Amino acid sequence: MSDVVEKTLTALPSLLSLDSQPGSAKLSSTSKLGNLIRGITELTSKHEEEKLIQRELASIKEQVSSPNTSMRQMKELMVRAIYCESLGYEASFSYIHAIKLAQQGTVLEKRVGYLAVSLFLNESHELLLLLVNTVLKDLQSTNLIEVCMALTVVSQMFPKDMIPAILPLVEEKLNHPKEIIRRKAVLALYKFYLIAPNQVQHIHNKFRKALCDKDPGVMTASLHIYLQMIQENPEGYKDLTASFVTILKQVVGGKLPMDFNYHSVPAPWLQIQLLRILSLLGKNDQSTSEIMYEVLDESLRRAEMNHNITYAILYECVKCIYTIHPKSDLLEKAAKCIGNFVLSPKINLKYLGLKALTYVVQQDPKLALQHQMTIIECLDHPDLIIKRETLELLFRITNAQNVTVIVEKMLEFLHSNTDDYTTIDLVGKVAELAEKYAPGNEWFIETMNTVFSVGGDMMQPDIPNSFLKLLSEGFDTVEEDRKLRLFAVDSYVSLLQGEPGKLPQRFLQVISWVLGEYSHLREELEPATVMRLLAKLLDMKQTSSETKSWVLLAMTKLVRAGQVFQSAQEVSETYGSSMDTVLRQRAQELQHLSQDCELRARVLPQDAGLEPLEVDSSLSFLDGFVSEALAAGAAPYKPPHQRQEELAQAKALSLEPYGLSLPISMSSCSIADRQSPTLLSMSSGLSGDSTDLSHKGSSTTLKLDGVKRVWGREGYLAQREAVEEAAQVEVPSPLRSPSQQAEADSSHSQTPTPTPTPEPDQEKQQLASSLFFGLSSQSSVCLMGKSEPTPQRFRRKAKGQASSSGAAEQISNSLVSAPSAVDNFLCNNLLDSNITSQVGISSSEQTSELSQGPATTNGTCDTEAESTDGDIKGSNPSLIIGDNGLVAADPTPHKDPGSPKDFCLSSHLPAELSELCRSEITPLCSNQSLGLSACHVHKEDSLVLVVFITNSSDAAIRQILLDLDSEQLQVSCVSDSPVEDVTSHSVAMHQFSLTVKRPSVHVEVVGMVSYQLPVGTPQEVQFSYKLPLTSFIRPLTVSTEEYGTMWLSFSHDTKQNLTLISDGEEPLTATLNVLKEKLQLHIVEIIGMEGIIACQLLRDQPCLMHCRVHADVLAVWLRSPVPDLPDCLIYHCQRALQEH
C-alpha cells in the first residue's frame, strides 16, 4: 500500500492542475477549500501564506457572522476555519459558530460542528458549557448517528462539573440494543472515571455487566476502566481474575469473530489489555498468580508469527511473567523470549528487548550476564536511543564493583548529548550512583565535579544540596570526613585557579560554600589565597548575583582567620551599595562580621553543619502573629484551591440544565450519592494539590534499593544459586585475568541456549568483565577477596530524629540556617547602618535567640506559655508556675493522677467526673492566702473545666467570685450554687462547661477571682488557662454513606500532606490509629490506600477527614462546616504524628 502512497509525491504537481488522477477523484476542484489549499501550495514564502490566510480568515469571519449563511455553508466555512487553525493561525471567532453548528445543523453539519469543537477547544474552555445542552439533546435523539456523535465528543472532552447532568443518559446507553452505542457509552464512562472518579463509582456493577457483554467490542472497552481501577486498587478485583483468564483463553484460542483479527492475530489489543490487568492482579500474590500460569504459557506458545504485533504481545507477556509471583518454567521461557528480542537484527525489537531487560534485571541481574556482549555492542550503537536504554539498563545493575566503568560510560554519553531532558535525568543518576557506590574520595569528588560541570544549571537542585549535606554531615569516621573535605578543597582551589569562567553557576556556588566552610582544614592554604580566588569570581561578569551572594557568604566565613580583613573590607565596600538587596545585605554582613569576631563566632560557628537543626514545618511559631492579625480584622487564610472554588462559585452560572427531560429529583439525588469520596481518589477529584506533584516526582526516580527479589528459595533461582555456589567454591587464582573470570561466570549462569555471540575482541571482553563484575557473585563470596559488608559507601549517619519528611527540609536548613539567622538580625537591626557597638551586642543576643529558635522547635508553645504567665497578676509572681505543662502536654488526657498535689486535689473531684479522662491538675497561680488550680475533664458530650480554689491561709476566705471569659469559648457555669466561702485549709471547686465558639489551635480562658479576707480590702487575682483544641474533639460515629452525604454539604476544607508512620504495621493503618488514639477520632473505614475519618467538635460540629497514601506521604483532606476547624485539626494531626 505504501507504494501507492509513494507515487503521489511525484504526481503532486500534475494532480493540482489536472485533477485526473484516481486519488483526486474525490476532491472537489471547485470547492473553496480546494482553492485555498491549492493557493497555499503554490505560494513560496511564509509571508505570502500569512497574507493569504489572513484574507481567508477575514472572509470566513464575515460570512459566519452574516445571518444569511445557511448551516450548509457554515459547515463548509468551518472546515476552512479548521484548516487555517491547523496551519497555526488563530480563528477563535469561529469557536462559537462551531458550537452553533453542532447545535442547529442537520446530522452531517453537526458532525463537522462537533469535530470543530473537539479540535478547537480543550477540556477547560469556557465555551464548552454551551455544548452541554446540545449533547443532552443528541443523547436523547432517536437517530443513532446523533447519539454516537454526542458520545464521541463527550469521551473526548467534557466539562467536569457538568458530568452529573448527562450521566444518567450515558448510563442508560449501557443497555442500548446497538453495540456501537454501548461501546461508546462505556468509553464515555471511562473518561468520566478518569476526570471525576467519584461520580461514577455507583455504577461499578454496570461495568461488570459491560465486561460480560456479548459483543467483544463492548467488553474490550470495559477493560480500559478495569485496568485503571485495578491499578488503583488491585485488592478489590481479585475475584475477577478467573474471568479475565477465561477471556484471554478464549481470545488466544481464536474464539472471537474474524473481524477482530489483526494480521491473523486474534484481537491483539484485547490480549495486551488483559495481560496488563493480569500482571496487576498477580503482583505479590501467589494464589492469584497461579490461576494465570496456564494461559500465560499458552500466550507465549501461540505468539509465534514473525510480526510486530506478536512481539508486542510477547513483550507484554514477559513483563507480566516477571511481575507476578514467579514460576520457574515460565521465567525460563520469558528469559528466552527476551534473548530473542535483544539478539534480533531489527532495531525496534532490539530496543524493546533492552527495555524488557531493564525491567527484569532488578529481579534477576544474571539475565544481563547472558547478554553482556550484546549490551556492550549496544553501548556503541549509532542510534542514541539504543545507547540511552543500554545506560538505563547498566544503571540498574550497578554495584560497588562496576560503578567506575558504568559511570564512565554515562559521563561519556553526557558529554556528547545535547538534549536537556536527558542530561538532567542522567546527571541525577550519576550523582545517585556516585553517592551510593563511590570507591574512594578522589573518585567521588571528581565524578561530582563532572556532574556539576555537565549538569550545569539545569540539574535538579537537590543534587548540589545532598552533596553539600553529605560533606557537612560526614558519613564514616572523623578522619575519613576530613580527608574527603580536604580533597574537595584541593580540587576546587585548583579549579578556581584554572578557568572558573567556564563553570556553571551552581557549581560555583558549591565551590564557594565548600571553600568557606572547609578551606581552613588545609593549613598551608592561606586564607588570603582563597579570598583572592573568590574575589576573582565576583569580578567575572557572567557570575550571577545569586552566586555572588554565596561567594560573599563564603568570604564572611573566611575572615575568621583575621588576615584577610583588608580585602573583605574592599569587597564589602564595593557591594555595600549594590542595587541587588540580597547582595547588599550580604556585603553588610561581611562588613560587620569581619569587625566583630565574637559575634561572628556565634553566628557562623565552625563546623556548624554537624549540628542537626530541627524545623518547625507547621510554622506554629507564627501562630501568635496570625492570631494577632486575625484579631486586627485580617481575613483568615484560605488555601488556593478553596479560594478558587469560592471564586468560581461566586461568578459561576447556574449549572443545572434547564428543560432536562428527566425527573430532576433523580438527577440531583444521584449526584449526591456519587460524590461520596469513600472509595476513590480524592486528589484527582479536585484542583491539583501538592500530593500529585510529589507523587509524580517520586515516580521518576528509581527505587533501586529495596527491590524485592520476588521469588522464594525453592523457585527458579534456587537452581541457579546452587550452580553459583559451585562456582564460588573454586576460588579464582590471582593469576586469572578478569576476562577469564567473566567467561567463567557466564558459563556458569545456565544459559538456556548457547549464547550465539560471535567471538568478541579482547577489548570488549575486558569491558564486559568490568561492567558485569560482581553481578554473579552478589550473594556472598567476593571474587576480589575483599569482603565488603556495606556496599553503600556514603551511608548517612542515623540522625537523632530524622523523620522521612523532615529530610528535605533539613538539607536546605543545614545549608541556609546560619545565613538566615543573620538575615533576620540584619533586617531588624543593621540595615539602617549607624551601628554602635552597643547595638551590636544587643542584637547579638537576639541573633542567638533567633538561631536557637528553630532548635527548640515548636518553640512557640513555650513562648506562648511564657506570655500567659505574664498575664497573671498575682501578688507574688515568683510563685507562679507556668502552665507549660498543660500546653505542651500531649493532647491525650491522663487517666491516672501524677503528682501528690494532683492526687490530693483530684480527691475533690465529684464522683461523676473522677472516673473520666482528664488533664493533669495544673496550678494556675497562688499567693499567701489562696491557690488556684484547674484541670479539664472530658465528658462524652462536653468539656468541663474544674477550678480548684485552695485556701492556704489560716482564716476563711469569703465572697469568692470566679469569673471566666474567653474569646474562642462559650463558658457556662455548671455548679448550681457556687461556693462563696472557703474555710481555712480547704478546697472549693467550681465547674464550668466549655464549648467552642471559634476554633483556634489552642484556646484560652481568662479568669478573675475576687475574694475577701477577714481583714483588709477585697483582693483580685487574674489567671489564664490554655488548652488545645483537641480537648474538644470527640469521635463521630457515622456510616460510610452518611459520611458521603455530609462530605458534600461542607464548605470549608484544607489539604495537607502528613508523614506516614511505619513501625511494622501497614503504614496507613498505623498512622490512622495514632491519630485515632491521640485525637479521639473515629475511623469510618479503610479501603486499600485510603481511609476516612470523622470527628466532631463539641458540640455537633462535625469535621471529616479523607486520607490517601501517595508515595510515602499521607495526603489528607479535611472538610467541615465550621471555618478554621480543618486548619486547626490538621495542625494537631501534624503534632500528634511528630510526637509519635
Add this chain to the structure above:
Amino acid sequence: MSLTTHFPLCFLFSLFQMQFMLLFSRQGKLRLQKWYVPLSDKEKKKITRELVQTVLARKPKMCSFLEWRDLKIVYKRYASLYFCCAIEDQDNELITLEIIHRYVELLDKYFGSVCELDIIFNFEKAYFILDEFLLGGEAQETSKKNVLKAIEQADLLQEVRHRMKSK
C-alpha cells in the same frame, strides 16, 4: 521540564493512553493533529515544531522510537507522510506502531489507495476515521470492518440527503 507538569493536576491519566498524534509531511507541513491531553495552543505549537524537526532529522534505518522529554515518541513514515504518536514510557511501543499501521489501513480502505492529497483535501474525513478508531487516546474499535461501517453509515446519510435536495 516534564510535559505532565503542564497538565492540570485534577486530571488523572491512564498510563497507557496516547498523549497525541501528529501527521506531517516530509517537508514538515502538519497535516493532522489530535491531542488527547489538554495543552495550551502555545505548548502545542512548540511541541509540534520540536518534534517535526527531530523526527525529520532521523535516518531511515534508525529505531522508530524516540525519547522526548519524559515521553516516548513512536513514529513511522508512509510514503511522504510521517505518523507520529506520543505515549507514556510504560506503554508498549510496538503496539503503538501497529495502531499507526491500522490507522493507515483504515485510511487506505476508505479512500481506496490513500495518498497524502486525500488527507490534505479531506482532512475532516481523516479525523472522523481517527475518532472512530481511537477515542480519548485509547483504541476504541479494533475491528476494521466496524470502524468503516460506522463511518460509511454517516456518509451514506450525506448522499441520501444530497439526492433528496437535488430532487
